[in-house]
Amino acid sequence: MANLFDPVTLGDLTLANRIALAPLTRNRAPNAIPTTSTALYYTQRATAGLMITEATAITHQGQGYADVPGLYAPEQLAGWRKVTDSVHEAGGHIFVQLWHVGRISHTALQPGGQAPVAPSAIRAKAKTYLIAADGTGSFTETSEPRALEAAELPGIVEDFRKAVRGAVDTAGFDGVEIHSANGYLLDQFLRDGSNHRTDAYGGSIENRLRFPLAVTKAIVEEIGGKRTGIRISPVTPANDASDPDPQPLFEAYVRELAAFDLAYIHVIEGATGGNRDYRQGDTPFDYAKLKEAYRQAGGKGAWIVNNGYTLELAQAAVAEGRADLVAFGRPFISNPDLVRRFREHAPLNELDPSTLYGGGDHGYTDYPALG
Numbered sequence: 001m002a003n004l005f006d007p008v009t010l011g012d013l014t015l016a017n018r019i020a021l022a023p024l025t026r027n028r029a030p031n032a033i034p035t036t037s038t039a040l041y042y043t044q045r046a047t048a049g050l051m052i053t054e055a056t057a058i059t060h061q062g063q064g065y066a067d068v069p070g071l072y073a074p075e076q077l078a079g080w081r082k083v084t085d086s087v088h089e090a091g092g093h094i095f096v097q098l099w100h101v102g103r104i105s106h107t108a109l110q111p112g113g114q115a116p117v118a119p120s121a122i123r124a125k126a127k128t129y130l131i132a133a134d135g136t137g138s139f140t141e142t143s144e145p146r147a148l149e150a151a152e153l154p155g156i157v158e159d160f161r162k163a164v165r166g167a168v169d170t171a172g173f174d175g176v177e178i179h180s181a182n183g184y185l186l187d188q189f190l191r192d193g194s195n196h197r198t199d200a201y202g203g204s205i206e207n208r209l210r211f212p213l214a215v216t217k218a219i220v221e222e223i224g225g226k227r228t229g230i231r232i233s234p235v236t237p238a239n240d241a242s243d244p245d246p247q248p249l250f251e252a253y254v255r256e257l258a259a260f261d262l263a264y265i266h267v268i269e270g271a272t273g274g275n276r277d278y279r280q281g282d283t284p285f286d287y288a289k290l291k292e293a294y295r296q297a298g299g300k301g302a303w304i305v306n307n308g309y310t311l312e313l314a315q316a317a318v319a320e321g322r323a324d325l326v327a328f329g330r331p332f333i334s335n336p337d338l339v340r341r342f343r344e345h346a347p348l349n350e351l352d353p354s355t356l357y358g359g360g361d362h363g364y365t366d367y368p369a370l371g
Contacts, residue, residue: 002318004311005343008049008325010302011226011263013093013174015049015325018318019339020266022306022327023052023097023177023231025068027129027137027358032057032070034079039086040365044336046092049325052177052229052266053083055099055184058163059156060111062185064101066131067358071096071163077170084172095175095229096167098160098219102185103145103194104128104239110143117152118145119188119195119202119211124240126183129357137358150199153211156185161218168223175227175263178216182272183239186212187232190249193242205252213256225261229301233268234290235280244281251293258299265294266304266327273329276308288322311342337369346370 002008005017029038042051057063057070070076080096087094103118106128110116127139148156160178167173180186188194189211195202201211219228233241234250243249254265269287271278279285291303305317306327314326332338334351341348355363 002321002324004315004318004326005339008302010050010325011175013050013263015093016047016091017049017339018325019048019314019342020304020325020327021045021048021051021332022329023054023179024329024333025054025065026356026364027065027067027131028360028364029067029069029079031075032063032068032073033075034069034083036082037361037365038069038079039083042083042094043086043090043092044365044369045332045338046087046090047337047339048092048332051087051092051094052327053094053096055097055179056080057099057101059100059159061117062100062159063109064099064105064116064184065129066109066137071098071167071171072159077166080167080171080173084174088172093174095177096171096173097177097179097231098163098167099179100156100159100185102188104142104184105145106130106140107143116143116145117148118185119148119197121145121147122194122196124183124194126239131358147197150201153201153214157214157218160215161222164219164222168227175229176219176223177266178219178228178230180212181231181233181268182236183241186215187241190253191241191243194240205249208249209253209256212253216257216260220260220262225301226263228260228262229264229266229304230257230262231266231268233272234287235270235278235285236268236272237278237280238272242280246280247283247285247289250290254290254294254299255297258294258297262299262301264302264304264325265299266306269305269307272307274308291322311345334367336367340370344370
């Protein structure tokens, strides 16, 4: 029977335990450049079996929030290299999450003040984060997007390809996680709530899978499946994501993903950061059936679960074979030594929600570890 603290194989890596740091946007990368504080933040949490960075934009067009990091400029890659070097010196493993926000952006964040891009010109009922000239941050309604032309999509695929090469070769990451969750660009193509296209990229499930699978194929061609993971969120309403029948959609998706020999599938169960039992459509989502569809199609990658897990729930998921790893988000923010605290059943630090987004080191690198 597997234990949360047992080693596990993920791609070509052997991880020290089955606890993962989930991707967590913190808005502390001015000019999209990771800082020395970023390096300290991740190094403090390097006892996790796997760390997945905050979502990181592959291009300027892919940016959707102020002061989030990027992978598209030399100074950004150099900043990330300091992070990965520090993490590796501490014995950790770190993947970067590749991000294109699609319609979840604002003209103030886009090149030349242009409209954000999306599968269809449908404005999301969602907000993004902007920082004013005086340094104060606030959440603001997203801007009206424009629909991408089919001829533009190969260029975005190449943007992902270029970003992943820089992430591994220059920035030194152990691998990448494709962000195909939470209502961002790839997820927008998947769901009929945001994809009203009538061409080869819209309508049927097969068509809606076409662009996310093209992105995955390009990344695997560059660095191999064993250094590639993907994150999905079948029922979350985050960023106005919606689909009336997600079960057949996501089962079809994971069956296609099985062919890429990925390092892992990372599943957000329920509403991101909220109700684990949240549903879209008439019936509860069957996560066991989703995993079964992946395995039956030949998928061998690790199965990572996330959202609202306690130590007890995580232990049960691993012991019962429902997951190979469990990703923790907010508990890792306030407890840099979360692995030790779980192992010793020590009390957890309380999270200060006011310091989640933006600001300095307070609420970022100053949460205490056990003595």
